Amino acid sequence: MSDADKQKILDAGSWQYFELGASHMLTGYDHLLFLFGVIFFLTKFKDVFKFITAFTVGHSITLIFATLYGIQANYFLIDAFIALTVVYKGFDNLDGFKKYLNTESPNLLWMVFAFGLIHGFGLSTRLQQLPLQEEGLVWNILAFNVGVEAGQIFALGLMILLLSGWRKTQSFQSFSKLANSGLLFVGALLFIMQLHGYSHSAYPDDFPLNRDDHHHVHEEMQAESKPSALEGYKKKILLNENAHTHGDGTTHTH
Numbered sequence: 001m002s003d004a005d006k007q008k009i010l011d012a013g014s015w016q017y018f019e020l021g022a023s024h025m026l027t028g029y030d031h032l033l034f035l036f037g038v039i040f041f042l043t044k045f046k047d048v049f050k051f052i053t054a055f056t057v058g059h060s061i062t063l064i065f066a067t068l069y070g071i072q073a074n075y076f077l078i079d080a081f082i083a084l085t086v087v088y089k090g091f092d093n094l095d096g097f098k099k100y101l102n103t104e105s106p107n108l109l110w111m112v113f114a115f116g117l118i119h120g121f122g123l124s125t126r127l128q129q130l131p132l133q134e135e136g137l138v139w140n141i142l143a144f145n146v147g148v149e150a151g152q153i154f155a156l157g158l159m160i161l162l163l164s165g166w167r168k169t170q171s172f173q174s175f176s177k178l179a180n181s182g183l184l185f186v187g188a189l190l191f192i193m194q195l196h197g198y199s200h201s202a203y204p205d206d207f208p209l210n211r212d213d214h215h216h217v218h219e220e221m222q223a224e225s226k227p228s229a230l231e232g233y234k235k236k237i238l239l240n241e242n243a244h245t246h247g248d249g250t251t252h253t254h
Helices: 003-009 014-027 029-039 045-068 075-093 096-101 108-127 137-167 171-202 211-224 231-239
Strands: none
Touching: 014 029, 014 137, 029 045, 029 075, 029 108, 029 137, 029 171, 045 108, 045 137, 075 096, 075 108, 075 171, 108 137, 137 171
16 A cells, blocks of 8 residues: 555545545456456356355455455465466466366366455455554445445446457457467566565565665675776775875875
8 A cells, every 4th residue: 555545534524435445456456357257158147246245255355364364474465365366367268278278277266265265365464564544444444345345347348348348359369378478477576576576565675675775785795796897996095005196186195
């Protein structure tokens, strides 16, 4: 959560929590990518409703109860697991279990529910970064969750329109494999990025989270592996004990 979100929520009511939940879902590309993978091959509304309901029930459980009871984990690790759910759905859509593992894919409905639990825990971890007030906490959590659902419904509506139109074209069959390969690749990239973020949060002395410090640390690591071009020059200066000048008119010794 940004500093602006933290400041906004200090004296916020249920409506602000609703807005925050909706905006978080609409900007949560990892959640959206997973949902896109879930509905990619679903052509009937009842199937979409069934799987999205399973996902919603799953993430609502962990979002509400983890926040209410203050259950937390490193959000980089949780987001890394969420990225793996994107990888899983891309792999499943490519029929990877049969092609590469010679087995049937696990029951998708139960997997979507289980992954919903992970996504909900991620939402809860982010929500708990805010200065939550005890007064009205339950209602504010519920408002945030309803906002998440509203954002999810809006995003799903756009996805369904996009996929419905795309399925009517010849390119769908040709590019569906490419699209799901992209889903798998992006999920893997997000996983690596989250693990990188975790290394900075778990080992702050070696990898500070401050962007400038981050840059300097990596520069120092590179510098240590390369000999300094001035090393010989520094040694000569240190050994020069006679009075001398560097061209500035001032005579001195080292």
